[in-house]
Amino acid sequence: MAILSINNLSKNYKTIRALDNVSFAVPPKTVFGILGPNGSGKTTLLGIIMDVIKATGGTYEWTGERLPAHDVRKKIGTLLETPNFYHYLSGEKNLKIAARIKRRGEADIEKVLKTVNLYERRTSKFSTYSLGMKQRLAIASALLGDPEILVFDEPTNGLDPAGIAEIRELIKELNRNGKTIIMASHILDEVEKVCTHVAIIQKGVLKTVGSVNELMNTAASNNNTSFLIEISAADNRELKNILMQINGVVSVTEGENELQIICTENITGEYINRYCFEKGMVLNKLNVKQKSLETRFLEITGKQSDK
């Protein structure tokens, strides 16, 4: 049973159709990415399910919860768009307010501040925080009360590379502990690295939805040329001749110091390695690259931003 079911959600801003009959379901214990270019309607969608934006049409349901919508929200950790806190209060006092609203008690505050490395600055005013620290505080706030469901809108916004890696690891860790995470992002690499499932939205229209693996496999079956392999040996010219004999290798292109071969999905790196070795060719490089989500995303959405 899905954690969240979205049925034909639509939202108009005057003449602009920000969301157009979007429907999907979020399976439990997944990291569900909502991926789309800037302005595609990701934040609008999350805003609707958090009741800060009113839908023009359609419904959503947090399945399995028989509580009023606002009481369901108390059990969800959410970071929506930008960190929203009282600028004249310290990080710690801001978390106290959030904890009281969530009726979670204040016992967690120290733990979540430590999780996001903000404990040392807990008494500083929010207005003195850097963008990255504000983002960390928002993530800390979402973690209050150890919620089973987390909703993150662009969670790595404003973080430095180390911070980005930490937060991605944190999301994966939360998922390993059985949490469901719904995450909007325009960063393909992030979705590819973190998410198990993805919904791709463009100009308010749901383009595709499914598990990341399914999406990749769809790409494979559509094109039948899903793998790119970078390969080299001492004699690349001879290597090319050998590779051309393999059934399933579609093309071999000579690069500067390597060959790039595109092959059908039934070919594996191990097979190529063994084949070459049996032909007396020892490889010094073999890099199997899966068709990336980026390629798939661009196939689906085109190459232009929605802004």
Add this chain to the structure above:
Amino acid sequence: MIDLLKIEWLKIKSYTGFILLASFFALGVVASNLIVFVFKREVIDKVKGSQLLFSGSPFDFDMVWKTVSYYSSFFLMLPALLLVILMSNEFTFKTHRQNVIDGWSRFEFLKVKIGMALVFALGSTIVVILTALVFGATSGSSFSVSGIENIGYFFLKAITYNMVAILISLLTKRSGVAIAVFFIYTIFENGISLLLFFLAIKLKKDSQLDFGNLGNYLPMNASDGLLTSPFEQFSGITKSFLPSDFNWIVLAFALVYLILFYVWSKRKMLTSDL
């Protein structure tokens, strides 16, 4: 509601604007009454024949309730201004969204703001009651609750101002704009109220039609009109030209306006995007 108010207290207790405006209000109430008190004793009472116009002090019981309520009511702009700032801050920093995301219903957010409006009105009224008791005691007259309805009128005016502050903040959502609209509307309504007052005098004089002071039927002036100056007896000579005081009608208008402010605020809060 108490739980919600406790959370609200966490938000404002260390906010400088709150501490400043609350202090200014208390100071303003005491200072303005003190000025009138001293002025009456040191200036008016020393003018020959003034005793004929003023028998006793406006700070004697029973008059003290009316006097202190009237002069203190000029400072009700301050708690209303504070509410405008607090509400607008929520919108500017989008903390209203965060409160809802964290688990308040939209109505709970509005409910606690109305709760704050009531608490501020109650706090202001307590300051006024204490001030009246101190001035009353200093005047040497014996304690009386006669005229204490003026404290009720003060409370009503405080609530009205605070509810207008909430409504304007909800409609404008920006601190600067909300403050400007609040002041401009107050000045505008007072101007219209004065014109309606003259119209009421004219109607009474020319057509013998007495609808009361029409200016007092406007949203903010309805609660304002119930509080009158303790020195009104000066105008005793010209009173026959003035429209009558239909206090019950003005009170009814004030209450109806309060309900309208509430309904409008609720509709705005529950149906619009935050």
